[in-house]
Structures are given as structure tokens and as C-alpha cells.
Amino acid sequence: MDIKKQIKLDIISMKPYYTLKNLIIPLGIVLIYSYINKSPFVMLSMTLSFAVIFSTFPFLLGENSGIDGLYKIFSIDSKKVVIGRYILAGFIFIFANLIGFSIYIIISLIKNMPVGLDMSMLIGINFIIYSVIISFQYPMFFKYGYTKAKTFGYLPILIIGILGMVIGAFIKDFGPILKFVEENESMIVIGLVILIVIFLTISIKLSINFYKKRDF
Structure with missing residues (x-):
């Protein structure tokens, strides 16, 4: 089975959970918070969370339905399974941000607010955070399974949240930081892209090794 078919199988297993009933609550929360705030940018952090x-x-459905075990029983290449899951994670991020961006446009029009051109920068920040979280979570899920790893899997989210609060408490004026970012934008973007590629590469290699050795 190739990577494309494996991704389709994962999507099919997830499909029953992507019903209007299950999506209406998170969509409603995002809409309400985006509307009551002065700027709908708050929905970006919620989009990232979802x-x-x-x-x-x-991983949850693969474990509960036994699909992960079937992959091993039928000797499906572990490398393909791992790469397929990472590609699917990318699709999920794109889909979530398309919905988030659509909501942002709708709220901006309703509240007669200009559409910020820095939206791409904010989505880029979301992607960096998302990549870091995925790079940490996925090797743990592939090694221990969802049930055993889920508690520690959300550790990077907690750490990022704490770091955000600490930075906000100690840095009162972000003007100099923003100025530095604007003056060195190209260098910073290139550096971040390199770091993300390194994180994901290490994460994928670890996941492949863990998944090969895992017993079901």
C-alpha cells in the first residue's frame, strides 16, 4: 500500500467524527470569540488549538479501531505509515487555517474592519508552533500509542503557553522587537524555515524507528 492509500484510509477512519454536529461547537466558539473581541485575530490561536x-x-482512531495493528500485521512499510501521518497533519493544518481565514474575513466584513495584511505572518507563526508541537507529539504517539502518550503529548502546548505568559510579563514594549524583526525579516524567515525542517526531519526519523520497533 502506498502513502496516498494509507492517507485515504486514515481519512476514512476519521470521517465519522467530522460531522456537522461535531464541528458546529468548535466553529461556534471561534465565531463568538472572534466577534466579541475588537480583532478577530483571537481565532487564530483557537484555529491552532483545534x-x-x-x-x-x-492515532486515537487507529488505536481504537485496530488499524495501526493491521498495518503491522500486513507488513505495510512503517516508513510509509509515518510519512503519511505527517502529510495528513499538514493537510489538517491547511484545512483548519482555511476555515479560520474564512471566519476572519466574515467577521471583518460584519464589523466593518479592514482585513489585515499581516494575516500571512500570523498563519506563519501558527505553522511554526504547530510544527514544533507535531515534532514533539508524533514520535511519542508512534512509540507508545495515543493512550499512553496523550498526557505528555500536550506538554509542549503547556510549555509554549507558559513561555508566552512569561514573555508578556517581562516585556512591556514589543516595539524594539518588532523593529528588529522588520529589519531582519528575510534572515529570520530563512532561519526559522531551516529550524522547522530540522525539527521535522529528526521527528520523522525518530517516529520511523519507534514505529518499526513497536509491538501491538
């Missing part, structure tokens, strides 16, 4: 949650579904 993307991270949904990215764990293939």
Missing part, C-alpha cells in the same frame, strides 16, 4: 487536537485523531 488543528493540534484534530491532528491526534489518526
